[in-house]
Amino acid sequence: MIIIEPHIHMLSRTTDDYQAMYQSGVRCCVEPAFWLGAPRHHPGTFFDYYDLILEYETVRGERFGIDHYACISVNPKEADKAELARTTLAGIDEYLDHPRCVCVGEIGYNEITKNEEAAFVQQLHMAEQRELPVLIHTPHRNKKKGVERIIDVLKAEKVTMPRINIDHNTEETIGLCTPLDCWAGMTVYPYSKLDPLRVVNILKEHGLERKLVNSSADWGVSDPTSLKQTADNMKAAGFSDDQIKKVVFDNPLAFYSQTQKFKPRLDLTPLPIESFQR
Ligand SMILES: [Zn+2]
Numbered sequence: 529m530i531i532i533e534p535h536i537h538m539l540s541r542t543t544d545d546y547q548a549m550y551q552s553g554v555r556c557c558v559e560p561a562f563w564l565g566a567p568r569h570h571p572g573t574f575f576d577y578y579d580l581i582l583e584y585e586t587v588r589g590e591r592f593g594i595d596h597y598a599c600i601s602v603n604p605k606e607a608d609k610a611e612l613a614r615t616t617l618a619g620i621d622e623y624l625d626h627p628r629c630v631c632v633g634e635i636g637y638n639e640i641t642k643n644e645e646a647a648f649v650q651q652l653h654m655a656e657q658r659e660l661p662v663l664i665h666t667p668h669r670n671k672k673k674g675v676e677r678i679i680d681v682l683k684a685e686k687v688t689m690p691r692i693n694i695d696h697n698t699e700e701t702i703g704l705c706t707p708l709d710c711w712a713g714m715t716v717y718p719y720s721k722l723d724p725l726r727v728v729n730i731l732k733e734h735g736l737e738r739k740l741v742n743s744s745a746d747w748g749v750s751d752p753t754s755l756k757q758t759a760d761n762m763k764a765a766g767f768s769d770d771q772i773k774k775v776v777f778d779n780p781l782a783f784y785s786q787t788q789k790f791k792p793r794l795d796l797t798p799l800p801i802e803s804f805q806r
Contacts, residue, residue, distance in 0.1 A: 535695065
């Protein structure tokens with residue numbers, strides 16, 4: 529089973545993780561721009577980070593047989609610093625136009641503040657102008673209120689809904705997204721929040737159309753092979769191979785292929801470890 533991982537933060541993962549992902553079937557992954565775990569203070573720190581996920585991680589992924597793409601944004605958590613967000617967004621165009629940038633994200637809300645919303649709306653329009661997909665982060669606290677607010681903003685701004693992925697849904701919010709023309713993401717975590725079994729139950733209840741499952745693995749407790757575990761749990765729950773393929777391959781391929789820039793190479797061969805140079 530070939531897997532496309534639609535949301536993972538490889539910058540914070542080791543080469544062991546790339547190897548484990550390849551073994552589990554991952555041949556392509558997409559890395560959204562997000563918070564680094566400590567606050568940034570300068571636009572230049574964002575720009576260097578964008579270069580890193582657009583260029584260096586592509587090389588690193590390729591060495592391990594995984595075609596790596598990125599999404600670029602000022603993330604919601606740091607968007608609350610209005611001046612930093614404004615000056616960073618003033619210089620973000622060249623990164624959004626980079627050939628490996630296939631999406632604007634993560635954008636959305638963290639604490640649902642006015643500043644977060646201003647950066648969110650501005651970046652929605654940057655995506656719309658470029659006809660790029662959009663990855664929307666939903667708050668971990670007040671998730672339902674955050675998702676409702678996101679949907680109101682998407683409607684008010686008249687964005688192209690099939691290019692939107694509202695991510696990190698739970699049982700509480702998935703029903704808000706399913707009736708819309710947008711995509712609904714779910715993040716699998718090994719211990720807290722959604723585990724593979726809960727994702728499978730949501731898929732049973734809400735169907736497979738426009739659903740994206742991801743590991744969102746970062747420097748927190750997370751597992752970069754979560755999609756393989758989700759596939760195994762789907763199999764055990766009676767889903768067919770075609771249905772499993774739809775969730776772990778066809779859907780992420782369809783979502784990101786809305787930009788011509790996404791042309792995943794699925795036949796990369798991992799290089800022998802001893803050939804790697806620093
Ligand atoms: Zn993320």
